[in-house]
Amino acid sequence: MPFLLAVVIWAVSLGLAIPFFTRTWWFPQSINEHGRQVDQQFMFTLVVTGVVFILAQAALGWVVLRFGRPRAGAANYSHGNNTMEVLWTSATAVLFIGLTIMGQRVWARVHFMGAPEGAIPIELTGQQFVWNIRYPGPDGKFGALDIKQINDQAGNPLGVDSKDPAGKDDITVPTMAVPVNKPIELRLRSKDVTHSFFVPELRLKQDTVPGMVIRIHFTAEKVGRYEIACAELCGLGHYKMRSFLDVMEQADYEKWLKEHAPQP
Amino acid sequence: MATLVAPPKPPVTGHGGGYGDGRGGGRDGGALAIRRYKTGTWLGLGAVVMLFAAFTSAYVVRQGMSSDWRAIRLPSILWLNTAVIVVSSLTFERARRDRQSALLWLGATSILGVVFLAGQYVAWQQLRAAGVFLASNPSSSFFYLLTGAHGVHIVGGILALLYVLGKAWTVGGWVNRQAAVEATALYWHFMDGLWVYLFFLLKVGGRQ
Amino acid sequence: MAEQAHTHEAHAHAAPTGFIRKYIFSLDHKIIGLQYYFLAVVAVIVGMFLSLLMRWHLVWPTAKIGWLETLFPAGAAGGVMTPELYLSLMTMHGTIMVFFVLTTAPQSGFGNYVLPIQIGAADMAFPVLNMLSFWITFLSFVVMIAAFFVTGGAPLSGWTAYPPLSALTETGPGQQSGQTLWILSLALFSAASLLGALNFITTTLDLRTKGLSLMRMPLTCWTWFITAILGLLAFAVLLAGGVLLIMDRVAGTSFFVPGGLVVSDKVINHSGGSPLLWQHLFWFFGHPEVYIAILPGMGVVSQVLSTFSRKPIFGYRAMVFAIIAIGALGFGVWGHHMFISGMSPYSAMAFSVLTMSIGVPSAIKTFNWIGTLWGGKIRFTSAMMFAIGFVSLFVTGGLSGIFLGQPPVDLFFHDTYFVVAHFHMIMGVASIFGMFAGTYYWFPKMFGRMMNEGLGKLHFWITFVGVYAIFTPMHYLGLFGHPRRYSEITGVNYLAKSGAGEIHLFMTIAALITVGAQLLFFFNLFWSLFKGKKAPVNPWESTTLEWTVPSPPPHDNFGGYEPVVNHGPYEYSVPGAPKDYVMQSDPAGVAATGH
Numbered sequence A: 001m002p003f004l005l006a007v008v009i010w011a012v013s014l015g016l017a018i019p020f021f022t023r024t025w026w027f028p029q030s031i032n033e034h035g036r037q038v039d040q041q042f043m044f045t046l047v048v049t050g051v052v053f054i055l056a057q058a059a060l061g062w063v064v065l066r067f068g069r070p071r072a073g074a075a076n077y078s079h080g081n082n083t084m085e086v087l088w089t090s091a092t093a094v095l096f097i098g099l100t101i102m103g104q105r106v107w108a109r110v111h112f113m114g115a116p117e118g119a120i121p122i123e124l125t126g127q128q129f130v131w132n133i134r135y136p137g138p139d140g141k142f143g144a145l146d147i148k149q150i151n152d153q154a155g156n157p158l159g160v161d162s163k164d165p166a167g168k169d170d171i172t173v174p175t176m177a178v179p180v181n182k183p184i185e186l187r188l189r190s191k192d193v194t195h196s197f198f199v200p201e202l203r204l205k206q207d208t209v210p211g212m213v214i215r216i217h218f219t220a221e222k223v224g225r226y227e228i229a230c231a232e233l234c235g236l237g238h239y240k241m242r243s244f245l246d247v248m249e250q251a252d253y254e255k256w257l258k259e260h261a262p263q264p
Numbered sequence B: 001m002a003t004l005v006a007p008p009k010p011p012v013t014g015h016g017g018g019y020g021d022g023r024g025g026g027r028d029g030g031a032l033a034i035r036r037y038k039t040g041t042w043l044g045l046g047a048v049v050m051l052f053a054a055f056t057s058a059y060v061v062r063q064g065m066s067s068d069w070r071a072i073r074l075p076s077i078l079w080l081n082t083a084v085i086v087v088s089s090l091t092f093e094r095a096r097r098d099r100q101s102a103l104l105w106l107g108a109t110s111i112l113g114v115v116f117l118a119g120q121y122v123a124w125q126q127l128r129a130a131g132v133f134l135a136s137n138p139s140s141s142f143f144y145l146l147t148g149a150h151g152v153h154i155v156g157g158i159l160a161l162l163y164v165l166g167k168a169w170t171v172g173g174w175v176n177r178q179a180a181v182e183a184t185a186l187y188w189h190f191m192d193g194l195w196v197y198l199f200f201l202l203k204v205g206g207r208q
Numbered sequence C: 001m002a003e004q005a006h007t008h009e010a011h012a013h014a015a016p017t018g019f020i021r022k023y024i025f026s027l028d029h030k031i032i033g034l035q036y037y038f039l040a041v042v043a044v045i046v047g048m049f050l051s052l053l054m055r056w057h058l059v060w061p062t063a064k065i066g067w068l069e070t071l072f073p074a075g076a077a078g079g080v081m082t083p084e085l086y087l088s089l090m091t092m093h094g095t096i097m098v099f100f101v102l103t104t105a106p107q108s109g110f111g112n113y114v115l116p117i118q119i120g121a122a123d124m125a126f127p128v129l130n131m132l133s134f135w136i137t138f139l140s141f142v143v144m145i146a147a148f149f150v151t152g153g154a155p156l157s158g159w160t161a162y163p164p165l166s167a168l169t170e171t172g173p174g175q176q177s178g179q180t181l182w183i184l185s186l187a188l189f190s191a192a193s194l195l196g197a198l199n200f201i202t203t204t205l206d207l208r209t210k211g212l213s214l215m216r217m218p219l220t221c222w223t224w225f226i227t228a229i230l231g232l233l234a235f236a237v238l239l240a241g242g243v244l245l246i247m248d249r250v251a252g253t254s255f256f257v258p259g260g261l262v263v264s265d266k267v268i269n270h271s272g273g274s275p276l277l278w279q280h281l282f283w284f285f286g287h288p289e290v291y292i293a294i295l296p297g298m299g300v301v302s303q304v305l306s307t308f309s310r311k312p313i314f315g316y317r318a319m320v321f322a323i324i325a326i327g328a329l330g331f332g333v334w335g336h337h338m339f340i341s342g343m344s345p346y347s348a349m350a351f352s353v354l355t356m357s358i359g360v361p362s363a364i365k366t367f368n369w370i371g372t373l374w375g376g377k378i379r380f381t382s383a384m385m386f387a388i389g390f391v392s393l394f395v396t397g398g399l400s401g402i403f404l405g406q407p408p409v410d411l412f413f414h415d416t417y418f419v420v421a422h423f424h425m426i427m428g429v430a431s432i433f434g435m436f437a438g439t440y441y442w443f444p445k446m447f448g449r450m451m452n453e454g455l456g457k458l459h460f461w462i463t464f465v466g467v468y469a470i471f472t473p474m475h476y477l478g479l480f481g482h483p484r485r486y487s488e489i490t491g492v493n494y495l496a497k498s499g500a501g502e503i504h505l506f507m508t509i510a511a512l513i514t515v516g517a518q519l520l521f522f523f524n525l526f527w528s529l530f531k532g533k534k535a536p537v538n539p540w541e542s543t544t545l546e547w548t549v550p551s552p553p554p555h556d557n558f559g560g561y562e563p564v565v566n567h568g569p570y571e572y573s574v575p576g577a578p579k580d581y582v583m584q585s586d587p588a589g590v591a592a593t594g595h
């Protein structure tokens, strides 16, 4: 019994740990500096927790094996050991809190600093079960919104106010195009319930909360097509509420903008 | 009863409900019951505090972040209601001190409790007459919510009072019911204080 | 009985006779404990059944299951499960598991049954309240199940019920009366839990027998006590949130619903509310709730590990402080569920540091458990195996929390299957393992019969390997960025391509086998009730007070006598003592032990 139990504990633990080492199932590749930093923080954490995990499970199996076999004499009469207690308390405290403090740098970069000067503003509005992406157009200003003018069929899902001149050149599309290596400032909104903007390759996720405009920023460094998934339960179509992020060369991006500009 | 396979049995000390002395043995039943009822009531009040703390934080957040908050004019009968409930605490204390006429004062307390509730109801009616309904504005939503939630607790207090009164009446003398009286008194004073707090919150916090 | 003359309280020491007073509206804490326990058994069967339906759908989303239509005419027309039915099942699975299983059995079930006996009391402090708590909980369960059968079916907004999804009837099927019933049920549940918590705390504070100081209490009592405090503070806040949410739904207020919403082209007539306010209220309750689920399991595991290692618990004091620290810190970390919710990113940092600090007392407990086994003479009973399994699961589930507690890492993992893996390991199956350990350990006391150990061990092997097989792969799905609460993986290309399909298939097969193995447990449970070997007073040679009274204990536990406690709770293998255990009630001076 002790032998079997120890072996099973070790086996399930290794079963869990090994794919993390072999990276059989792994993240999609990150496509920017922020993503690499997140990955790095993940790796630190993986090393720390990995060591603790292996040690703890190994020790558990070992005590089962060692003290589970029949032997002569009584069990130790001991109520504990204060030195050990202090030792492992401070060790875990230092490890865990150290990790957190290390991670704050990455967090600060996305959330405490605003978007860099000259970032391209794009507005992303969630709606059951599609994403609406709006560009301010050549004037750089988003037109005002008026919910009474919302009309999905007429191609005005956001209700851009027809009376506001700033809105005349706004582009509203279902997929997002961005130029490579240019900072983007996203303004996240929602029309109905809470959704969440998630692009795994960007290592970025942010809820879109009705009644709020939340700003985040990112720079994509690799041309390609990536999926935008919804990560917050929003109703029955949650699983298929997706869109695309097209990262393109500057020239292609400009062409794209022209192609999608509203016809006067 | 089945045989016990326990170590040598200590003498039976016999106090009501539970064996515990918890803090050093040998108390008689009455004292233990009082302590138990008091502990229970304090804990219940702890839960009430959390409930109203949650409402309060919602109140503060909801008011702070919105642009649609419009203060409502609180009906002036609330002052009268406040006076009524404060006096009811005094009559309750009187009942506790003066065992001879305790029944009388407990009765008075219950009646004042009912008067308070009636007064709160009048306040609701006045607001409705003024066109201020539950869903009119967040400030009115909170007004109905907080007075309503407090009212429910007062109803509970009145029921407890009636229970104590009933026992005092039928069993005669209330010594046996002292635990219940102590617990009810604690609860009642607390609801009094809670109302004063809520009134203050609505009055001062409700201004924009 | 001499003391009857002195009894002023409702709880008379004479046992009631009629069936109804004895088994239905009983005031006896033992009966009430069993009522809670069996309510949880019914709930866990429902919850597991729902999870199998979900697992099936995740792998074969277009499968036709004839009888599904009979069960859910609207959600499975033609026998094919709709996405909304999947989400309803998920919501109900989560809710039932968290509330009616994990909050019900470990605390209200075992706690009710064992706590008064372990502290040497005849009953809980307020037997009538106790009965009331159970029946309100029962009512709450009925209301919850009723949500399946109203128009639109059960709600689909998850066990967290974020508004506006949960606040507006227009947002989907199930968001009509189903959601209202769901909130109502939880409000009832909260009220019942408050009454229960008050009762537990008073009992622990005021009814301890002579000599049983707080620091001599078994760790089980400590966990029930601290859990009750958490419940008292947390459920009041859930109740407040529920009241506000229900008012938004039925009375047209706008606590949580902001203005300017357009749902399926319909303009919603609300204004100014804050969806984040609900999240704060919910998680202020929700995080302590996960400790409410796990703490009693920790208590049982400590007790069982000490008993079957034949050793005192390692670091009793440290354990008590860890329980208190977990309880206290547990109220300061709710924001870790909201790192990406739009909450201030500065407060995220504070929540993160507090969250990681709570890892410290959790680690202390793990070390102390291993320390308890160290140098012991382990007896491999079923209860012991589940307790050891608990430690392993607790390590696994705890360490994935270290990832989620860091905002930058949570940026990726939030609301992915990594989270599902984490909370199933630590809150779900770890607590369930605590319940299994408790069942195998106390069954002889509760029913006077032994459970079958062979079946118990078989049950352990399959379950232990099985839960790892079900929940380990979810970590890897999390690495893919697989969002949770997806009814299919076909909606997003990166999932379909990455091999998530095969992983899901593996988990479904593992779930079928593991859930199947639970039949062994239920069979063992009911078979042993009637056919098990007769249990002696103290079959495990344990030290705490419940093992001094007959199995099952008489109506008032100690037959009118007041036990006196002379020892700490885990005096095993005391040198010089005649046996390898010293009962708490043995006379002072260990050598004088003897029955």
Ligand code: HEM
Pocket: C048, C051, C052, C054, C055, C090, C091, C093, C094, C095, C097, C098, C102, C157, C158, C159, C160, C420, C423, C424, C427, C428, C429, C432, C470, C483, C484, C485, C486, C487, C511, C515
């Ligand atoms: C038989 C073993 C179990 C299986 C196969 C299972 C499976 C699942 C699945 C497939 C989901 C849905 C994941 C998603 O779509 O995001 C889920 C969610 C959940 N489960 Fe389990 N589960 C099991 C046991 C438990 C237990 C014991 C608990 C107790 C805590 C639990 C609590 C939850 C919760 C809270 C959710 C989240 C519901 C929500 O997202 O609102 N499960 N489970």
Ligand SMILES: [Cu+2]
Pocket: A195, A196, A230, A231, A232, A233, A234, A235, A237, A238, A239, A241
């Ligand atoms: Cu969604």
Ligand SMILES: [Cu+2]
Pocket: C286, C287, C290, C333, C334, C336, C337
């Ligand atoms: Cu939490």
